[in-house]
Amino acid sequence: MKKEITFKELKDSGYTHKTINQEIQANLIARIKAKEPVFEGLWGYEDTVVPQLKKAILAGHHINLLGLRGQAKTKIARSMVNLLDEYMPVVKGSEINDSPFQPISKYARDLIEEHGDETMISWVHRSDRFFEKLATPDVNVADLIGDIDPIKAATLKLPYSDERVLHYGMIPRANRCIFVLNELPDLQARIQVALFNILQEGDIQIRGFQLRMPLDIQFVFTANPEDYTNRGSIVTPLKDRIGSQIFTHYPKTIALARQITEQEALISKEDKAQIQVPGLAKDLLEEVAFAARDSEYVDAKSGVSARLTISAMENLMAAAKLRLIESDAEKTTVRLLDFLSVIPSVTGKIELVYEGEQEGADHVAKILIDKAVMTQFEMIFPRIPKLEKEGIKAPYTDVIKWFNKNSLELNFDDTDQEFYAKLNSVKPLSEIIGEYADQLSPEDQNFCKELILWALTINNKLDKSENEKAFTFDSAGIGKYYSS
Structure with a gap:
């Protein structure tokens, strides 16, 4: 924590006042030039x-991040804190971070008028300059x-x-700070109207007080696309006052999705040391999410959050x-x-259409895993x-x-x-691996080897039975009774 100083000492230090836009822009430019x-x-x-x-940011705009759930919208907003100066001087005791x-x-105003250059100045760290509110009804x-x-x-x-x-309220207290309003369409229209003047003219009204502040x-x-949310929408005049609307998206490749999961999944160092996760298992986990986003059983407008694979990885490690x-x-x-343990992560992260509801969430999750298995299988x-x-x-x-015999x-x-x-x-499995997957670890x-067995059962070449403790692979149908 920086030591409190007087207003005179602040001026003598060479500090100059900057708006929050100027502050963020200056730090952004410095990072870009430094290749950071x-x-x-x-x-x-x-x-x-x-x-x-x-x-x-360079345009000095307010920003609306528009995208489906689990697309790092809030993470983006929170990361903007790193573009603020480490400390900001404020008039000591001010509720709204007065410069x-x-x-x-x-x-x-009264304090500075009374004490002048002897007005005490305190400091606010950048971590305390982030305000966030979920727009609940x-x-x-x-x-x-x-x-x-x-x-x-x-x-x-x-x-x-x-x-x-x-x-x-929260907005005046966030003066000279970053204020994030999550799920903006959920905010009632009459409350959205109250933001008009703050965004454009800068004045606020409280119970008849007309404050030029x-x-x-x-x-x-942050917001989900308006054609998805059934809870409300962003009123047009408010949307008009937001300078930039930026669309987010899901990772476009398995490799990128893997990086996100590895970064976000909460896995202890001890577990990482004791549990080895094959690269193909990591890829298969991401394929499940990709399969869900393309599935006819899953509501595409709802999206399939990146949290699905994060939660699934944690369940996989737990198993x-x-x-x-x-x-x-x-x-x-x-x-x-072990992928059966990810089913609770899948069922809790997808919204099903009518056909999916008829199939049942658990069954749809197994269908998605099977589809992911076949996608990965046919790549090898x-x-x-x-x-x-x-x-x-x-x-x-x-x-x-x-x-047929075993x-x-x-x-x-x-x-x-x-x-x-x-x-x-199962000796023939090793022969197939030697021919097609010899380059793998x-x-x-x-x-x-498991992938081959699973794929053969999906294609009805083998039977697979399951209980709480084991999987049993057997000949398909009655073929074993007629084996030579």
């Missing part, structure tokens, strides 16, 4: 959202702008006509951790079987033919024949040694 990252951790936005943000150079409250004008405080009037023995009886605020709004605890092993590797291995041509041996014929039970709580010993007992190769 401006918005860190926003993967996939480098060539789309970030350039638009830079232009909006000593341009005081706007009666308290600060119960928000009212008093919350945002202010109201008359009868207790203050009685305590100070002041009439209601005195400006000092006002209790400032030029608030210095960087507004950032592996539980196995470690129960088996008393030191290390384990995530398996395809040849497609599974629906019918085998006579005299032509398909790549998976030997695997299918193996199951079955394979894979337990969730098997140690890695037990689990992979069972998988390796040993962990990915083991994962591929």
